Every structure is written in structure tokens, then in C-alpha cells.
Amino acid sequence: MFxxxxxxxxxxxxxxxxxxxxxxxxxxxxxxxxxxLVQETFARAWNGWRALRDPKAAKKWLYTILRNEHAxxxxxxxxxxxxxxxxxxxxxxxxxxxxxxxxxxxxLRALPTAYREPLILQVIGGFSCExxxxxxxxxxxxxxxxxxxxxxxxxxxxxxxxxxxxxx
Amino acid sequence: MNCLTSRRLLxxxxxxxxxxxRAHIASCEGCARLADSLSELDRSIDEAARVPVPExxxxxxxxxxxxxxxxRHVAVAAAGLVLTVSAFLATDALDGNPFSPQLQAVGPAHxxxxxxxxxxxxxxxxxxxxxxAEMHERLRELGLELKNGEVHAYYAGxxxxxxxxxxxxxxxxxEARANVVLVPNYxxxxxVLVSDRSKxxxxxxARTGGYIVVADSPKVAKRMRRLFVRTS
Numbered sequence: 001m002f003x004x005x006x007x008x009x010x011x012x013x014x015x016x017x018x019x020x021x022x023x024x025x026x027x028x029x030x031x032x033x034x035x036x037l038v039q040e041t042f043a044r045a046w047n048g049w050r051a052l053r054d055p056k057a058a059k060k061w062l063y064t065i066l067r068n069e070h071a072x073x074x075x076x077x078x079x080x081x082x083x084x085x086x087x088x089x090x091x092x093x094x095x096x097x098x099x100x101x102x103x104x105x106x107x108l109r110a111l112p113t114a115y116r117e118p119l120i121l122q123v124i125g126g127f128s129c130e131x132x133x134x135x136x137x138x139x140x141x142x143x144x145x146x147x148x149x150x151x152x153x154x155x156x157x158x159x160x161x162x163x164x165x166x167x168x
Numbered sequence: 169m170n171c172l173t174s175r176r177l178l179x180x181x182x183x184x185x186x187x188x189x190r191a192h193i194a195s196c197e198g199c200a201r202l203a204d205s206l207s208e209l210d211r212s213i214d215e216a217a218r219v220p221v222p223e224x225x226x227x228x229x230x231x232x233x234x235x236x237x238x239x240r241h242v243a244v245a246a247a248g249l250v251l252t253v254s255a256f257l258a259t260d261a262l263d264g265n266p267f268s269p270q271l272q273a274v275g276p277a278h279x280x281x282x283x284x285x286x287x288x289x290x291x292x293x294x295x296x297x298x299x300x301a302e303m304h305e306r307l308r309e310l311g312l313e314l315k316n317g318e319v320h321a322y323y324a325g326x327x328x329x330x331x332x333x334x335x336x337x338x339x340x341x342x343e344a345r346a347n348v349v350l351v352p353n354y355x356x357x358x359x360v361l362v363s364d365r366s367k368x369x370x371x372x373x374a375r376t377g378g379y380i381v382v383a384d385s386p387k388v389a390k391r392m393r394r395l396f397v398r399t400s
Binding site: 018021022124143145 | 176177179180181182184205206209210212213214215216217218219221222225226228229230
């Protein structure tokens with residue numbers, strides 16, 4: 001019984017540690033914190049393994065644990081912003097890097113957490129809008145709005161970088 | 169579906185397309201262009217978001233998993249649980265000396281017990297191939313090296329013992345396997361053999377601190393210990 005549990009858990013660690021690390025990184029924007037978050041997530045997952053009734057739900061469960069752990073770490077310093085917040089400031093932040101990927105990464109880093117998080121859950125985690133809404137405890141409509149605005153901001157950034165390269 | 173709805177859905181989730189949306193995109197040049205452009209953007213975002221993951225992250229998760237339970241185990245044991253441990257303080261007996269070993273009980277905070285806990289509960293044997301260069305470096309710091317060609321050894325990572333941070337090495341020979349815990353910061357001045365939970369820990373002094381061989385039997389622990397030689 002223990003062996004089975006251990007094997008299942010190992011498979012889970014192998015399957016999700018990398019993407020959870022990336023999720024943790026984009027939540028905290030710090031590599032060390034990201035690794036701590038992954039460690040803590042799996043420690044909690046191991047302890048609560050019996051509570052998981054549906055193995056198919058494991059991925060969402062792990063993401064939720066990491067998210068809660070991050071919130072606990074920062075004592076729920078809410079970084080959420082109003083959906084109406086203007087994002088123009090974001091695309092103006094140019095660091096002068098030549099590589100488009102680097103610029104996009106910096107733009108992603110500069111996005112407010114409220115916009116960056118659903119995008120990371122979608123792109124890295126592969127979650128649907130509905131699933132993201134549940135993880136983030138938002139309405140599906142608010143989730144879609146945040147995702148749209150995040151993409152618009154990055155798209156402007158991406159087009160700006162392309163324009164700069166062309167004009168150079 | 170009209171263009172406004174289609175574009176709103178595309179911006180929120182370019183990969184989640186309903187049949188109705190697909191049909192609209194197929195018949196609308198503007199929406200098709202936006203769909204292509206957003207797919208391209210998502211590929212770029214995906215690449216940008218894939219920050220490098222630390223090497224051996226999964227292995228470190230395996231090792232860290234029971235770190236707290238070890239401490240809990242130590243705390244519970246210290247609180248009064250009876251520990252059935254025998255320590256052979258006169259370890260000459262290990263080398264074939266016929267004198268009876270002196271028996272003494274050791275506490276749960278003893279590094280040998282902590283090392284056995286690490287192996288039993290942390291499942292060190294789950295480790296895969298690690299960084300060999302780092303292993304040799306850690307051994308050099310203790311004034312030790314492994315005999316060439318007699319054992320397959322690999323470095324399994326960092327862990328915690330009551331004395332502080334330590335390193336794990338897995339030794340693999342055709343006959344047996346053992347785990348070795350390097351404890352650079354723990355003062356060890358004599359060889360000690362401890363048996364607990366069907367494992368044997370052989371504690372050995374080194375130039376600084378020491379190293380603990382954890383094996384299935386005293387015989388294997390002793391054989392594995394002989395694979396280490398002191399450097400000048």
C-alpha cells in the first residue's frame with residue numbers, strides 16, 4: 001500500500017515539479033522562493049494524499065496548494081488590481097534588450113500579478129478559463145477579462161519590439 | 169457569432185475554440201488573421217514563460233519530503249518513546265576482534281539514529297544519478313576519497329541532520345547497496361555502530377566531522393566503510 005502511494009507520488013513529482021516551479025517563479029518572481037514553494041507544495045501534498053479522491057484532479061490540486069502557500073508566504077498581501085486598471089504603463093517599460101524573448105519575459109514580469117497569474121495558469125498549466133476561475137476564485141467573466149488584457153499588453157509589447165527591430 | 173464575440177473569446181483563450189467560433193473564423197478573414205497572430209503570440213509567451221528549472225529539482229523534492237517528519241520523529245522519541253538501540257562503542261569488534269562490544273543506549277538525537285531515519289523515511293534509495301564531481305568535492309573536504317573502480321557511487325544531494333546540513337551519497341556494489349551521510353559539522357571522535365529499525369549505521373570520524381554508513385547489516389556497513397580511504 002505504502003509502495004503504491006510512494007510510486008504514485010513520485011510520478012506526480014516527476015510530472016509536475018517543473019511546471020509548478022515555473023508557476024511559483026512567475027508568482028514570486030524569485031527562483032529561490034519558487035523552489036521553496038514547490039518543496040512546500042509537495043510536502044503538503046504528501047501529507048494530504050489520502051484526501052485526494054480523484055487522481056485526475058491532482059494537477060489542479062497541486063496548483064491550488066502552491067497558490068495558497070504563496071499567499072500564506074506573503075500573508076495575503078493582495079496584489080490584485082481593479083480590472084479597469086490601465087496597462088499602458090506596462091508596454092512602455094523597455095529595458096533596451098535586443099532579444100524579443102527577453103523583452104517579452106520582462107513584459108511578463110512587469111505585468112500586474114492579477115493579469116500575469118491567469119495567463120501563466122493558461123499557458124504553462126494548460127488550464128481552461130473555467131478552471132482558472134476556480135483556482136483563482138474569480139468569476140469566469142473576470143478571468144476572461146484579465147486574460148484578454150494581459151494578452152493585449154503583451155501583444156503591444158511584442159509589436160513594439162518588432163517595430164524597434166525593423167527600424168534599427 | 170459576430171466578430172466582437174469571436175475576438176473577445178480569442179483574446180481570452182486562443183486555444184479554446186467552440187465549433188461555432190471555428191466556423192466563424194473560417195469565414196472571416198479579420199478574425200482568422202487575429203487567431204493566427206494570437207497563436208503566434210501564445211507560442212512566444214510560452215517560450216518566455218519557460219524559465220529554466222533547477223537541475224534535479226524532483227530529486228530534491230523526494231529528499232525534502234520527509235524532512236519535517238524526521239524532526240517530528242526525533243521530537244516524539246525525545247518526548248519519551250523507548251528506542252531499542254544498541255550501540256557498539258568498542259568498534260574493534262567490527263573488525264573481527266573477539267572481545268564483546270560494549271553496549272550503550274543512544275538517544276534519538278544521535279546522528280546515527282538521524283541518519284537511519286533519513287534512509288528509512290526519506291527513502292534515499294530513490295535517488296538517481298547525481299553530480300559526481302560535487303560528491304568528490306564533499307569527500308575531499310572531509311579528507312576522504314573512494315577507492316577507484318570498486319564501487320559505483322553517486323551524490324544524492326543535501327539533507328538536514330541535528331548537527332546541520334549534510335550530504336548524501338549512495339554506494340552501489342554488485343553485492344550490496346548503502347547510503348552514506350557526510351556530516352562535516354558534527355564532532356565525531358570515535359567509531360560507533362548503531363542498530364535501529366533493521367538498519368545499521370556505522371559512524372566514522374573524518375578530518376572534519378565524520379561520515380555515517382547506513383546499510384542493511386553491520387557486515388555490509390563495515391565493507392562499505394572500507395571503500396573510503398583518507399587523503400594525506
